[in-house]
Amino acid sequence: MGYMPQQPRFPENLTAAEIIELVKQVRGLSGAVEEPYIERFSLAQELTKPVRALSGGTRQKLSAVLALMGEPEILVLDEPTAGLDPVTAQRFKAELRARRAAGTTVLLTTHIVSELPELVDEVLVLLEGRVVLHEPIAALATDGSPTALEEALVQRIREG
Amino acid sequence: MMQAAQVIARWELRNTLRSRWVAGYAGAIAALSAGLFAYGGGIPEQVVVSLLNVVLLVVPLVSLLFGVVSVHTAREFLELLLAQPLRREELFWGFVLGTVVPVALVVPVGLGTAWGVAARQGWELYGILALESFLLSGSFAAFGIWFALRWEERLKVFGAAILLWFALSVLYDGVLLAAAFLLQRYPIERALFVALLLNPIDLARVAVLLQVDAAALLGYTGALLRQVVGSTWAIPLVVVGSLCWLIVPLWQAARTFVRKDF
Numbered sequence: 001m002g003y004m005p006q007q008p009r010f011p012e013n014l015t016a017a018e019i020i021e022l023v024k025q026v027r028g029l030s031g032a033v034e035e036p037y038i039e040r041f042s043l044a045q046e047l048t049k050p051v052r053a054l055s056g057g058t059r060q061k062l063s064a065v066l067a068l069m070g071e072p073e074i075l076v077l078d079e080p081t082a083g084l085d086p087v088t089a090q091r092f093k094a095e096l097r098a099r100r101a102a103g104t105t106v107l108l109t110t111h112i113v114s115e116l117p118e119l120v121d122e123v124l125v126l127l128e129g130r131v132v133l134h135e136p137i138a139a140l141a142t143d144g145s146p147t148a149l150e151e152a153l154v155q156r157i158r159e160g
Numbered sequence: 161m162m163q164a165a166q167v168i169a170r171w172e173l174r175n176t177l178r179s180r181w182v183a184g185y186a187g188a189i190a191a192l193s194a195g196l197f198a199y200g201g202g203i204p205e206q207v208v209v210s211l212l213n214v215v216l217l218v219v220p221l222v223s224l225l226f227g228v229v230s231v232h233t234a235r236e237f238l239e240l241l242l243a244q245p246l247r248r249e250e251l252f253w254g255f256v257l258g259t260v261v262p263v264a265l266v267v268p269v270g271l272g273t274a275w276g277v278a279a280r281q282g283w284e285l286y287g288i289l290a291l292e293s294f295l296l297s298g299s300f301a302a303f304g305i306w307f308a309l310r311w312e313e314r315l316k317v318f319g320a321a322i323l324l325w326f327a328l329s330v331l332y333d334g335v336l337l338a339a340a341f342l343l344q345r346y347p348i349e350r351a352l353f354v355a356l357l358l359n360p361i362d363l364a365r366v367a368v369l370l371q372v373d374a375a376a377l378l379g380y381t382g383a384l385l386r387q388v389v390g391s392t393w394a395i396p397l398v399v400v401g402s403l404c405w406l407i408v409p410l411w412q413a414a415r416t417f418v419r420k421d422f
């Protein structure tokens with residue numbers, strides 16, 4: 001299982017490369033499984049720096065590499081694109097679409113409704129711990145446009 | 161099963177050893193020990209008695225805060241690791257080994273270095289101070305970790321930590337002294353003795369002073385301890401007491417960690 005927490009915080013005195021190694025050991029991964037993602041998110045320059053010297057966006061990229069490497073069957077992502085620069089966010093979403101097509105289960109939370117049509121099949125809305133809506137995305141916005149989806153969601157939530 | 165714990169411990173250890181906090185603390189202890197040897201006449205007993213007061217005051221406080229802070233800073237990463245294929249027990253013991261052991265070893269190593277250079281004898285005395293400060297430091301770090309896992313509000317955690325430190329290092333002896341004074345007409349020796357065993361800082365003090373053979377410095381409690389258990393068994397008994405003070409908070413922290421809803 002790959003997991004991206006909302007706050008990407010890691011042991012401050014380890015380098016990015018060491019944290020990747022740690023998670024690989026815990027997950028029993030061997031070989032250069034992280035390489036393609038390091039390249040895709042242009043993280044190679046940052047690998048030898050300690051985490052405390054990394055910016056928020058870079059930490060988020062590291063978090064993405066940790067979750068994606070080794071192609072886990074399930075991905076749990078807590079606001080994955082928050083803090084990512086637009087280019088990396090695009091690449092990350094492209095990766096998620098590829099994974100979805102390959103049969104990976106992706107569970108993600110987001111506040112950015114416009115991201116949803118390209119990323120998910122089903123939408124579930126929680127309001128104060130209660131499920132207020134759980135439907136296939138196609139049923140909410142028939143034309144698949146983000147604005148239609150946003151309007152449909154707001155209307156359904158109001159109706160309760 | 162312990163393989164994952166080893167992996168976690170190894171990386172966590174590396175993280176702790178690179179921490180500036182730990183480096184500063186170790187440097188201060190080593191410098192203090194060296195200074196006491198250089199300017200304190202160089203007699204091991206004198207150095208130990210001088211250092212003892214610092215150790216008993218500073219080591220518990222530093223260890224407590226270190227325990228609290230290490231959980232707070234590792235919080236999100238612990239959550240990430242909980243989503244990986246390992247057991248909670250493995251993660252907990254790996255984390256504890258990697259954080260508590262290096263901090264608890266600061267005094268043994270810092271003092272040991274100065275001792276090896278300046279004294280080169282009286283290793284039993286070094287041994288007992290090193291052992292007691294290791295146990296004391298481990299105990300308070302475990303309390304810090306436990307508190308930080310137990311309560312979500314950071315203010316509450318720090319409050320509880322400072323309160324524990326103040327109660328055990330300052331209040332406790334005051335209360336005991338007051339009791340000994342007020343109740344001197346009654347046979348309360350055994351009660352006081354038991355009370356002594358209930359405080360880890362007093363245990364460390366007693367163990368070291370017994371080894372220095374300065375039980376007279378302990379006044380009441382030292383004489384009492386000798387009287388009640390005799391010289392041979394006094395130190396082992398005290399060390400066992402200190403060990404209990406390490407095991408109980410560790411066990412509590414482990415229980416809290418395994419059951420915690422992160």
